[in-house]
Amino acid sequence: MSILLIAEHNNSNLKVFTLNAITAASKINQEIHVLLAGSKCENVAKEISAIPLVKKVLYCDSPNYENFLAENLTPLIVKLSESYSHIIASANTFGKNFMPRVAALLDVSQISDVIKIYSEEEFLRPIYAGNAFAKIKSNDKKKCISIRPTSFDPAPATGGSAIIEKVEAENIPNISKFIKREETKSERPELGTARIVISGGRGMQSGENFKLINSIADKLNAAVGASRAAVDAGYIGNDHQVGQTGKVVVPDLYIAVGISGAIQHLAGMKESKVIVAINKDGEAPIFSIADYGLEADLFEALPQFLDELNKLNTIQK
Amino acid sequence: MKILVAVKRVIDYNVQIRVKEDGSGVNTDNVKMSTNPPDDNAIEEAVRLKESGKAKEIVAVTIGEEKAQETVRKALAVGADKGIHVKSDGYIEPLGIAKILKKIVENEKPDLVFLGKQAIDDDCNQTGQMLAALLGWPQGTFASKIEHKDKFIEVTREVDEGLETIQINFPAIITCDLRLNEPRFASLPNIMKAKKKPIEQLNAKDLGVDISNRIQQLKVEEPPKRKSGIKVGSVAELVSKLKNEAKVI
Numbered sequence: 198m199s200i201l202l203i204a205e206h207n208n209s210n211l212k213v214f215t216l217n218a219i220t221a222a223s224k225i226n227q228e229i230h231v232l233l234a235g236s237k238c239e240n241v242a243k244e245i246s247a248i249p250l251v252k253k254v255l256y257c258d259s260p261n262y263e264n265f266l267a268e269n270l271t272p273l274i275v276k277l278s279e280s281y282s283h284i285i286a287s288a289n290t291f292g293k294n295f296m297p298r299v300a301a302l303l304d305v306s307q308i309s310d311v312i313k314i315y316s317e318e319e320f321l322r323p324i325y326a327g328n329a330f331a332k333i334k335s336n337d338k339k340k341c342i343s344i345r346p347t348s349f350d351p352a353p354a355t356g357g358s359a360i361i362e363k364v365e366a367e368n369i370p371n372i373s374k375f376i377k378r379e380e381t382k383s384e385r386p387e388l389g390t391a392r393i394v395i396s397g398g399r400g401m402q403s404g405e406n407f408k409l410i411n412s413i414a415d416k417l418n419a420a421v422g423a424s425r426a427a428v429d430a431g432y433i434g435n436d437h438q439v440g441q442t443g444k445v446v447v448p449d450l451y452i453a454v455g456i457s458g459a460i461q462h463l464a465g466m467k468e469s470k471v472i473v474a475i476n477k478d479g480e481a482p483i484f485s486i487a488d489y490g491l492e493a494d495l496f497e498a499l500p501q502f503l504d505e506l507n508k509l510n511t512i513q514k
Numbered sequence: 515m516k517i518l519v520a521v522k523r524v525i526d527y528n529v530q531i532r533v534k535e536d537g538s539g540v541n542t543d544n545v546k547m548s549t550n551p552p553d554d555n556a557i558e559e560a561v562r563l564k565e566s567g568k569a570k571e572i573v574a575v576t577i578g579e580e581k582a583q584e585t586v587r588k589a590l591a592v593g594a595d596k597g598i599h600v601k602s603d604g605y606i607e608p609l610g611i612a613k614i615l616k617k618i619v620e621n622e623k624p625d626l627v628f629l630g631k632q633a634i635d636d637d638c639n640q641t642g643q644m645l646a647a648l649l650g651w652p653q654g655t656f657a658s659k660i661e662h663k664d665k666f667i668e669v670t671r672e673v674d675e676g677l678e679t680i681q682i683n684f685p686a687i688i689t690c691d692l693r694l695n696e697p698r699f700a701s702l703p704n705i706m707k708a709k710k711k712p713i714e715q716l717n718a719k720d721l722g723v724d725i726s727n728r729i730q731q732l733k734v735e736e737p738p739k740r741k742s743g744i745k746v747g748s749v750a751e752l753v754s755k756l757k758n759e760a761k762v763i
Contacts, residue, residue, distance in 0.1 A: 324637055
């Protein structure tokens with residue numbers, strides 16, 4: 198049997214985390230077939246067919262799937278899953294929304310947020326906000342798996358020529374309707390995949406003060422993150438939240454500014470390669486995981502930081 | 515309108531958990547336990563709907579060992595009218611929990627079911643969606659705002675790209691984000707009153723559903739420790755270290 202991987206996209210482009218999920222899927226020694234369910238997304242079908250690790254693209258084009266409502270996607274995935282041993286998606290808000298629905302209808306216990314694949318039935322996943330890792334074995338015949346995308350590198354995207362097979366749409370239950378999507382447009386790199394992330398916490402004191410963070414982000418070509426406290430306080434939008442219930446990021450450099458380091462925040466960033474903490478409270482827990490800690494008032498430190506960066510001849514992009 | 519709220523007892527979010535040395539799990543002895551944080555938002559939202567006259571009755575349900583009853587009692591103190599405690603020993607996977615909740619929904623016939631979007635212990639983020647699937651109901655997951663309209667509910671969902679708004683029919687499942695509202699604290703008089711509210715006792719084994727676990731926990735281990743870092747004395751030193759030592763900028 199093969200793997201059915203559910204592509205995340207916006208009907209124009211494939212979302213990059215699909216490539217990370219494909220890498221994860223390739224750790225299981227089986228053919229990877231990718232389901233593309235969307236509306237007028239032929240370009241995405243071509244994009245997926247070029248991924249060398251993909252053997253087949255199942256392309257289902259229907260207005261039913263234009264907005265990826267879980268109620269609508271589920272019957273299609275359940276139907277197709279008959280001939281597959283593993284159903285895989287990313288453990289982001291896309292995959293988290295429909296995968297448990299699929300698993301329940303297949304009477305399968307889903308394995309969420311997998312960070313390592315040992316075999317076709319053994320996996321590693323974080324629990325308790327990443328403060329423990331559980332090695333588990335699934336005894337279900339079919340496996341429904343969500344992959345933590347940042348734990349796997351993106352698969353090469355070009356050079357392949359998988360066949361594209363059209364699939365009929367399934368009936369939809371007509372119990373939910375898409376109204377609107379409010380996306381934050383930004384010139385900066387995406388938080389989930391940025392090489393450098395600079396995040397602000399409650400210590401920023403206002404949304405206005407995030408301009409101090411933004412100017413450094415622009416200089417470093419970094420994404421801007423935030424702690425839950427900063428998002429709750431309305432300083433910045435929810436799409437910037439890093440943590441147990443926000444995004445998990447694994448950049449080369451993570452700069453935490455005015456963030457104390459609550460367990461739930463650490464869950465989203467502590468795998469970063471290099472961690473910097475800037476906080477005026479020398480006892481803040483964030484310092485215990487920081488490679489470089491600076492005990493300082495951020496309102497003095499951030500302008501100095503920008504000055505120092507401006508003095509550098511080169512900055513890696 | 516009747517609302518069912520599912521609440522879970524978990525290790526308090528502020529506790530630094532300890533992995534057992536034999537790798538069999540996480541130490542829960544003498545550890546502070548609380549309601550799973552987004553479940554507090556779930557109960558709060560239900561109580562607000564009742565206060566605004568839109569909901570008539572709130573039933574709070576929990577599944578777990580004897581002490582899980584405290585979690586139901588807390589929900590009653592915040593404003594639920596009736597509690598249900600489904601007794602079970604040991605961990606039940608979200609699939610089994612969803613099957614038990616389905617039974618409760620069939621008995622109680624609520625118009626809405628509120629749950630937290632994720633439990634902070636197993637971090638599965640599954641139960642609400644599974645329950646919705648088993649019932650054939652729509653779901654509003656990761657809800658940060660809900661608006662009750664006449665024939666449907668408008669749910670604003672926190673998604674990776676920002677916010678998404680959907681419209682779902684009754685009856686429905688809502689899984690609550692922490693930003694849905696600010697949960698209140700129970701007042702002392704309400705805590706006293708809650709002691710008189712009824713809690714129905716059920717046993718998970720008697721419900722006639724398959725709650726067998728499908729996932730075998732082979733080993734629980736601590737994540738790799740980070741090497742301890744250093745404190746730098748100035749911004750200039752920090753930038754120099756990042757440039758020349760860590761080589762990341």
